Amino acid sequence: MRIISVANQKGGCGKTTLAVNIAAGLSRLGHNTLLIDLDPQAHATYALGYSKKSQEAKTSYDVFRAHFDKVSVPFDEIVVKQRKNLSFIPANMMLSTAEINLGSVNGAATIISRTLANSYFAGYEYVVIDSPPSFGFLTLNSMYAANMIIVPVDLSYFSFNGVDSVYRVANLLETETGRKPSVHFVLNVYDQRSNFAKSFEQDAKRKLGSSLFSTKIRSSVRVREAAKTGKTIFEHDSKCSAALDFYNLISEILTVEEKISETIVREFALNAPKAGSVYVLGDFNGWKKAEANRLAKVEDGKWSAHFNIKRGTYKYKFLVDDKWIHDPGNPDTEKNNFGTVDSVLKI
Numbered sequence: 001m002r003i004i005s006v007a008n009q010k011g012g013c014g015k016t017t018l019a020v021n022i023a024a025g026l027s028r029l030g031h032n033t034l035l036i037d038l039d040p041q042a043h044a045t046y047a048l049g050y051s052k053k054s055q056e057a058k059t060s061y062d063v064f065r066a067h068f069d070k071v072s073v074p075f076d077e078i079v080v081k082q083r084k085n086l087s088f089i090p091a092n093m094m095l096s097t098a099e100i101n102l103g104s105v106n107g108a109a110t111i112i113s114r115t116l117a118n119s120y121f122a123g124y125e126y127v128v129i130d131s132p133p134s135f136g137f138l139t140l141n142s143m144y145a146a147n148m149i150i151v152p153v154d155l156s157y158f159s160f161n162g163v164d165s166v167y168r169v170a171n172l173l174e175t176e177t178g179r180k181p182s183v184h185f186v187l188n189v190y191d192q193r194s195n196f197a198k199s200f201e202q203d204a205k206r207k208l209g210s211s212l213f214s215t216k217i218r219s220s221v222r223v224r225e226a227a228k229t230g231k232t233i234f235e236h237d238s239k240c241s242a243a244l245d246f247y248n249l250i251s252e253i254l255t256v257e258e259k260i261s262e263t264i265v266r267e268f269a270l271n272a273p274k275a276g277s278v279y280v281l282g283d284f285n286g287w288k289k290a291e292a293n294r295l296a297k298v299e300d301g302k303w304s305a306h307f308n309i310k311r312g313t314y315k316y317k318f319l320v321d322d323k324w325i326h327d328p329g330n331p332d333t334e335k336n337n338f339g340t341v342d343s344v345l346k347i
Contacts, residue, residue, distance in 0.1 A: 001125065002127070002148065003147050004147070004253070005131060005143045005181070006128065006131060006152065008151050009134055010158055013156075013188060016044045016227075017047070017188075017217075017227065018152045019128050020035065020130070021242075021246045022246065022249070022250060023126070024086060024246075025234065025250040026126045026128070026250060028085070033085060033086050033127070034089070034128070035088035035089070035127075035130070036112070037059075037130050038091060038132065039130055039131065039132040040091060040093050040095040040096040041093075041132070043227075044130040045059075045088075045090040045092075051230075058074060059089065059090045059091050059092045060091050061095045062077075063089070064095075064101075067105070068105070073118075099132075099137055102137035102138075108140075108141075110144055112129070112141040113141070113144050129145065129146070147182070148181055148182050148183075148184065148253070149166060149170065151163065152185075152186055152188040153188060154187075154188050155189065155194070160292060163207070164267075164296055164298075166183055183211060183265075184211050184212075185208050185211055185212045186212070186249060187204060187212070188216075191218075191219045204292065206288075208308050209307070211308045212308075213253075213256070215252055217242065218245055222236060222237050222242050264308070266307055266347070267304060267306050268305055268307065269329065270295065270302070272318075272320055273301025275303065277320075278295040279318065280295060281293060282316025282343075284307070284312075293305075309345075310347075312347060314344070314345045315334060315343065315344055316344075317342055326340070332344040
């Protein structure tokens, strides 16, 4: 079983559309697939046309409630099987209650992972999980269960803010369990006619490297129509450009882990509590001051960002409020033509 978590703390970047149609595409290729809606807004549930009244339906909330109440989970009542090769677990607003209660539960982030280990789910080849727009316990459950995390990136530089959070969770998972999911990004709701989109794509390629899927999901009214009518894009219009984009994306998903990556994910961090802005600029990003190269302020005055960088040797510096400083955490330096030193990164 391969488990795919679709996650980004930014709302409006198309997580649900991506999750629903990735699951639908996998099922159309003959893979027995399960879609799990973990968003209290239940958008994936509505996008699949599930009309059963919420008070009558068993949902993903019941998975967590069974854990709280220490009773068995009624999987046959929760898993909806209305399509060939595509089952799903719906959601409702009660998930918000689960989010609140999970804070006091031991192993709260692993409930979905342990649930999917049940023999009931042994026949599924793929599980796709739609996460809420936050990094609370529901999203952590999604990511902890995953072999692969897919982060949709819309044409907004705010989408980059979630990149470092995703990598931190993946690293935490590796520390706690010894297992680290692969992290991949996809440009979503992409308007190819826009010059801004083309510029944004170049910044995304520089920041995300080989972790960025080459397929872009183009903006399409067909996708919005499909969601409105409770259909997948393949059921609504299997020959439209969006359907083709999703088929191409799924092809990448099926093959990407067979490739040997020539890049690594490198975190750059600096303690600068009084700084207004911090960028990391170097040979690996053309020394270009751009939003894609900006660090995010986290806690205790620390600034941090993760970048995908090809193997090699690079010079770099931090630009802190328009003042250049070398990396105090890296002892490897080299003199430059300006009479100062650059930090040196060897990968």
